[in-house]
Amino acid sequence: MEPAIVLDRVSKTFPGAAAPAVAGCSLTVHAGELLVVLGSSGSGKTTLLKMINRIHEPTAGRIVVNGRDVLHTPVTELRRGIGYVIQQVGLFPHQTVAQNIGTVPRILGWDRRRIAQRVDFLLELMQLPPAQYRDRLPRQLSGGEQQRVGIARALAADPPILLMDEPFGALDAITRAALQDELLDIQRRLKKTIVFVTHDVDEALKLADRIVVMEKGRIEQAGRPIELLSAPATPFVRRLLGADNLLQHLRVLSVRDVMEPRAPARTAESGPAVTAGTNLRDALSVLLQIRGEPVPVVDEAGAPVGQLRWEHVMEAASGGRGAARPGTPGRPAGGLAGTAATPRASDEPVRRGEEAGAG
């Protein structure tokens, strides 16, 4: 896997500050992965992010983006190749939605028609009907719509990398969840390398291919969500992620990881079923509803692919063995580089028929 961003012993001390904001952090971000930097305020996570596009410049160490040292890349050129989304959005209030989104293409000298097409494509992507939204001003949009436009603007020139600094932090819970789902969807479709900063553990567990936990300017641990939960490197990581709460483990594992992969004898027509991508916490809820009966597992298209039993969930919860189980399709056994087929907490369980009709 090709590294998109490499941080090599990067430090940042702000003038006049007693302690460094970031102290000797090394990190590799692989192309196409969604990496979440998780930490409390003052942990240095935002500073770390903002060194990648040189909003801040490191006082020591080296940062390489797409094979080039950022300090040796003209700063405007570097930034035009990196989408940037911040919590306060920062839309230009005197420009329309279309003008806002078209900013980078415009300064790159795209012709008018190409910009207009790109704007419409991105508005569609962000579920904002272009005819309705193109000519609106930012103040005529809700908070969620503004951040949708913010993301569209960041994606405008199709940069391979996206930096997001607590992008959903100011939104209400429902809007936040919707935008998280959309981000995952966009990530799947456009295969961007995303570095996403948050202080929200639930958000991190939901979105991340890998999580980097930061505290006091240092990286405490980096790894896939289940690795951090099942083997927290420090007491801080354990506490922050709630690693002692087994339901946390279940939410980052999917049914696919622990099910019996053979097709069940009985088809799923009559009772409830879960999709393979469902997280185990939601699957547990289904199991509880049908009093622990084995539940058929189906793929996205509804075809049966296996069955999930009570014991599978129990096993997964007691030590997260499901994650490390070798030979599970689409899932490398251990190793920090694993980015493919990460369980998604966002998948809803699929139910068939009346729940009372089970058994």
Place this chain on the structure above:
Amino acid sequence: MTYLTENWDVVLRLTWEHLYLTGLVLITAVALAVPLGVVLAHFRRATTPALGLLGVVYTIPSMALFALLIPVTGLGTKTAATALVAYSQYILVRNTVAGLRGVDPAVEEAARGMGMTGWQMLREVRLPLALPVILAGVRVAAVTVIGMASLAAWINAGGLGVLLFQGLYQYHPVKMWTGTVLIGAIALAVNRVLLILETKARHWAGAG
């Protein structure tokens, strides 16, 4: 009242002179103040001393400022214009700095993060968003300059002040009233026009 009917051409000429002086002063003053404000907004440490200095100029009575300049630039429009430009710098520079500083930092960070150059940011984002505050400064400066330009007559720079001074020395109330009413009317009209522009700019910049 016969004065007005017989001398309307003089009144018209003086009004024109007044408008010309005011216009010349404002254009020059803005052309100096906005770049200066942009530079000062960038160099934070220079802002306080620079505004302090302009503030001192602002507090010098205009008559005294004229008197100070006469040895350098002589009597006439040049002196009057120089003094009035110097006088209006304080308001204009201060508002330009305030306008630029008042731009939402998130908007600036987004612009920088997208790879805009300093110049692109200034032209496309910062100045447009600072415009309402800059225009508010222009409005205050304009009204002040229109009033103070009356004193230009005292140093042979013409304008409606001529009517005021003549009326005063000759005890000619009609001249005094004509000058006063016209100066007041110009000030009110200019204030009105600039206020409309300012409101439009404010709305456009997203604050209205």
